[in-house]
Amino acid sequence: MNGTPLPVRALPRPYLVFVGDEQHRSVAKTGAGVCYWAPEACTGQWRLSPAAIDLGLADMGPEEAAAAGAKALLIGVAPVGGLLPGHWIASLTEALRSGLDIVSGLHTRLNAIAELATLAASLGRKLHDVRHSDTSFPVATGRKRRGKRVLTVGTDCAIGKKYAALALTNALKARGLAADFRATGQTGIMISGSGVAIDAVVADFVAGAAECLSPDAADDHWDVIEGQGSLFHPAYAGVTVGLIHGSQPDALILCHQPDLQTIKSFPDYPIVPVEAAIARYLDIARLTNAATRFVGVSLDTSGIDEDRARELCADMTQRTGLPATDPLRFGMDPIMDRMLQCA
């Protein structure tokens, strides 16, 4: 790594968010997430039809967006199967010709589509396939780094690890503290503009990539690291372990969805009790940071009414002795306070 920059991806921003002709909000989660968490990074939205969903940004085409300062078209829609609909090619071509790079989290690599790759190269534009990793990472050193780190972990995948980390980063910044969100998944990378898609890294280098992602920092600086997978997921636990070991977190936050019975898409795998999850995560995390501890439980209570959600938080605090909150409903202050108290 002598003298070369760390192999962490950095994206050109702000974005023109491409919605296409998508009419279902659930399919535009990427675009909606970027708008919600990084409004300052969104110049506008490009809808191909008036029936397409509205993310609340100004409508504009790529030429207008480029003139307004946009640096890239962000594909904000995740079509079923992750493949690129053929009729989008003309739109992406237009964006390249207007001077925008393209940022994509699709399974289909834009760089593998000859028409786009050739045009981008001829125009000096870049196609950022955020889901894929073409960089090499070093093997982890296990060496303790300066600065503070907090990592979100979960009883399953997709239960608010990214949102908890983003909300905590904002809360720290709002209090005037030094903090950086460290993205480990494609949407997180789009939101923050940099990061490592950790599950796309070759297995031997996952912990090493996590070390690169949160380098030495000032003693009072917090890296808030987006968790991936779950220690209790039969397909992804290895990714989670590598990320934990490389992150060397001083603090852990457990993310949990109270009404979930089994691992999503794996009905034979029950969600473990939070007490057991906390104990197992500590077992693993203490290998590279013996002083690590949990500082809170972040609940995803969407779909549960607010009174019941408050009860669930109180109940969780009683069970674990940790502050519990739904970051999107009740904010992250209780967990942040505990974290700063412990540090």
Next chain:
Amino acid sequence: MNGTPLPVRALPRPYLVFVGDEQHRSVAKTGAGVCYWAPEACTGQWRLSPAAIDLGLADMGPEEAAAAGAKALLIGVAPVGGLLPGHWIASLTEALRSGLDIVSGLHTRLNAIAELATLAASLGRKLHDVRHSDTSFPVATGRKRRGKRVLTVGTDCAIGKKYAALALTNALKARGLAADFRATGQTGIMISGSGVAIDAVVADFVAGAAECLSPDAADDHWDVIEGQGSLFHPAYAGVTVGLIHGSQPDALILCHQPDLQTIKSFPDYPIVPVEAAIARYLDIARLTNAATRFVGVSLDTSGIDEDRARELCADMTQRTGLPATDPLRFGMDPIMDRMLQCA
């Protein structure tokens, strides 16, 4: 995966083992391992100088080897740094022209050396870069498979997991039982002729690759799976966890080196006591196979005199209640007997 073969690598055999002009036995570990464990797969050795080390095979060049039935030249030497010495190119070219494929575990991809890649393509020969993985694996399903599986795990990397698995496979076959060695590292793949270099797989698919490696089998069939890494290694534990979860082992064997104090090359990381290692491995492995159990401890006692080695085995049995042996010194029968008894 519909109808397509599983993406497990298969190598052409038997081999002509290439020793080059290497004079240090420790550098020819790959070639020596293949000769020791798969003598039937070795047609001969090719030494470029009389001073080169002798693996005990018949000396021959590639043309003679091809005439004797060899299908590939196996690079049996691992030069420092993993790079290909430039003066070998002429030898590899000669092998390709003689009708042999080339099998390499070097960091340098033979397929990235234009001269070799072009010649191989024009001759219809293949360059097998065993250390690298170009195939795609599915995400793990977590579905229980038929047949029995045993996996070797360790208190560190490189303390006999491959040798224990190979010795156990041979012991099972000697007793007339159905068993296959399932290789997960490059030397293991060269020895057995097939397998998956699990640490070269993209992190998200490690458990899925492990599922592919040991597919459904007859109820009384044993897959003996070569372990990788260690749960206590700050760089590689994630690989180990993915391999455990995908393997769904019915039986585990702990590999341990009694005179080792810290993780190799990581002096800040002490070797954990075997009792703690056993407990932690069971915690992890029970996620995908609740009935898993340890059936033995395999000790690497090289460098310890034989009387002391016997004492260490007896001591280990006392501490763990498990049969303990050094597979290369005392055989694997005690562990095999316990494993068959438990099954």
